[in-house]
Amino acid sequence: MEGKNTIHQTPYSNTGFFSAKTMELLQAKMKRKSFKKDAYLFLEHDESHELFYVLDGGVKITKTTEDGKELVLYTLHKGDLFGELGLDGETKHRFQSKTTADSVIGVIPTSDMEQIIIHNGEAALELIKWMGRMNQFIHSKLRDLMLYGKNGALSSTLIRLSHSYGKIVPEGILINKKLKNNELAEMIGTSRETINRMLNGLKKIHVIDYCGTGEIIILDMEYLKLQCHCEGCPIDICRI
Known part of the structure; x- marks a missing residue:
């Protein structure tokens, strides 16, 4: 039976195309943390030192507009990976994240992610694809808001x-x-x-x-x- 600490992929999760080997590498580096509903995992402009994987519960990624409204860019569920993976030095979060329910999150230091990328070519390609997909996701949402x-x-x-x-x-x-x-x-x-x-x-x-x-x-x-x-x-x- 699946538990709250179990890796869970679905065809629609943003890691759905990751190989079993890549998922094993990620799971080996995860530190599991529990968060209550409405807890912030990071705020906009915080320095990014970790990636996050939803093991149970849910998270929403938001940005505060100039007039103070909270805009939900996307929501994340079991099997979704999120955060900023900057490979060229110091990286800051562009958005903020907040749990939508009591949640269990796998936290992976970016230093460990860098080692996975250096030593595992297949995982490196899949993580590059993941970064591209996440940027495409954000751009499509902002396009809808800005243009139409x-x-x-x-x-x-x-x-x-x-x-x-x-x-x-x-x-x-x-x-x-x-x-x-x-x-x-x-x-x-x-x-x-x-x-x-x-x-x-x-x-x-x-x-x-x-x-x-x-x-x-x-x-x-x-x-x-x-x-x-x-x-x-x-x-x-x-x-x-």
């Missing part, structure tokens, strides 16, 4: 949610996770009131609906894709 306004950002967020939690139902795609409107607001850097108006607008034109227990059902995926100029990114990039 709040409507595009909400449309993109609903698509990402459908990839992470979607379930096919007769009406369309059920986002099988109940979200409060303030949580959606954090994902696109706006207010709960604005999200309320936007969701009501999408419901009025039959793009979304709600099931009896309150979860969102996407009725018209093509409309959402047009709103955010969807580029058809792989699902491991287009996730929440």
Whole structure:
């Protein structure tokens, strides 16, 4: 039976393409730490000396906007690796991280990561690919926010949610996770009131609906894709 200290990969985790050997190397260097919900692992501009791996629970990566709102860039679950791996000297965190539930995190010193990269060619290539994927993930989220306004950002967020939690139902795609409107607001850097108006607008034109227990059902995926100029990114990039 899997425990909270067990390496856990899924096809959609950002380490899903790592080989078994690479995962063994990472696990051997991990120090397991427990964190309560809403604990910060690091803050923006903190020096980065470690990478982090979610063994249990969850983490959100956020950035504070100029007007003080917390923008959720992405969320991390079991099997996800995160942090800044600077190989050219001192590195600082560009964002901040906060647990979304009581969590167990594997902490790996960057000095150990550097040794893994130096002595294991396959692991080095996979970690370089991981860094590229993480940058692509952040850039795609910022693109949606900067280029296509709040409507595009909400449309993109609903698509990402459908990839992470979607379930096919007769009406369309059920986002099988109940979200409060303030949580959606954090994902696109706006207010709960604005999200309320936007969701009501999408419901009025039959793009979304709600099931009896309150979860969102996407009725018209093509409309959402047009709103955010969807580029058809792989699902491991287009996730929440």
